[in-house]
Amino acid sequence: MKSILIQAAWFCILLASFVTGSHAAIFDVKKFGAKADGKSDDSKAFLGAWGAACKAAGANTITADGKYMAGPIKFQGPCKGAITIEAHKMILTALPDPYAFKGHAWVTFSSVHGLTINGGTFDGNGATAWKLPDCGKKGNICRLPANLQFNVVTGLKIIGLTNKNSKQFHMTMGGCKDVTIQNYTVNTPGDAPNTDGVHIGESSKVSILGASIKTGDDCVSLGDGVQDVHVEKVTCGPGHGLAIGSLGKYPNEKPVLGVTVKNCTLTGTTNGARIKTWPGSPVGSASNMHFEDIIMNNVTNPILIDQQYCPWNQCKAGVPSKVKLSGIGFKNIKGTSSSKVAMTIHCSPAVPCQGVLMNDINLVYKGKDGPAVSSCTNVKPSITGKVVPTACSTHK
Numbered sequence: 001m002k003s004i005l006i007q008a009a010w011f012c013i014l015l016a017s018f019v020t021g022s023h024a025a026i027f028d029v030k031k032f033g034a035k036a037d038g039k040s041d042d043s044k045a046f047l048g049a050w051g052a053a054c055k056a057a058g059a060n061t062i063t064a065d066g067k068y069m070a071g072p073i074k075f076q077g078p079c080k081g082a083i084t085i086e087a088h089k090m091i092l093t094a095l096p097d098p099y100a101f102k103g104h105a106w107v108t109f110s111s112v113h114g115l116t117i118n119g120g121t122f123d124g125n126g127a128t129a130w131k132l133p134d135c136g137k138k139g140n141i142c143r144l145p146a147n148l149q150f151n152v153v154t155g156l157k158i159i160g161l162t163n164k165n166s167k168q169f170h171m172t173m174g175g176c177k178d179v180t181i182q183n184y185t186v187n188t189p190g191d192a193p194n195t196d197g198v199h200i201g202e203s204s205k206v207s208i209l210g211a212s213i214k215t216g217d218d219c220v221s222l223g224d225g226v227q228d229v230h231v232e233k234v235t236c237g238p239g240h241g242l243a244i245g246s247l248g249k250y251p252n253e254k255p256v257l258g259v260t261v262k263n264c265t266l267t268g269t270t271n272g273a274r275i276k277t278w279p280g281s282p283v284g285s286a287s288n289m290h291f292e293d294i295i296m297n298n299v300t301n302p303i304l305i306d307q308q309y310c311p312w313n314q315c316k317a318g319v320p321s322k323v324k325l326s327g328i329g330f331k332n333i334k335g336t337s338s339s340k341v342a343m344t345i346h347c348s349p350a351v352p353c354q355g356v357l358m359n360d361i362n363l364v365y366k367g368k369d370g371p372a373v374s375s376c377t378n379v380k381p382s383i384t385g386k387v388v389p390t391a392c393s394t395h396k
Contacts, residue, residue: 248281280316
């Protein structure tokens, strides 16, 4: 009787598979010609494995164990089913020549629904790019690739991925939805220019849950059009902090709505919790943004709202920003500042900040010219609990 029941169960599984067309398969990049010697360009093998997995029905898996080198790779969807890339033992290194990359990214995923990346190390081999004359400095535009780019990807899970030495941004996202990033690691020198750990724009329902980011620019940066973004348990440093913006550089930017950053630790960074907009900007808005339970260790600008953000003087200096900031909370933020002005809230005279709440803040400056102070313009924050330094002690 038991054997009959087992046979019946297997028959039902096979029948369901036949009806739904779900035939999960495994595609090993080595079977598509990858040499895995860490020296040969294995781009075609990765694209071959992707093409086969993408065309096959069902939820399929691509495996890549070993050391590989590759030039530009574009993984294009839509695919017939979800795809998982198992890369726990993979080290993929980019070609060192910056001029071998004509696009904006080294590895790109586009128009995919249901993508999981488990593990893997992506090494952008960026040292040669960082040394290009004035690259990324003084407003110079460099056509350098991000390590990873996700365009219009939904149902994305990135788990245990290591991203390092990118020629420019380590990871960028645009038009993505339902994204989870867990146990994410970025390890790049602090003097590597424009190497944001992850930049997210025009995406919704994104969660970063656990990350260790060492880089030469923002650890996490959120651009226009982000909605319902949750960033938690990120350690940052070296780097430029956790940033919303910059906003207002371009016309027709979409609003920012709903960002929570909490349980993070920043060490030796130039900024901490930061919101930045360009002066002379078109009309825009960003609202419902909260920074909570954050530890600052020797951070230069622990709390910073800068609506006069103007790197390399590439802006309309003196013309107010028209990006309206509202519903901003700073709660339970503690630690040390490496500068006397531990709290700077410089809002726009054209659209003063609204609904700024400061709650339980203790930022200590130990310099000889201490104690710490705050500086504010065009804002009247609400204060609850103990706030050190006194919020907006130099209010204008």
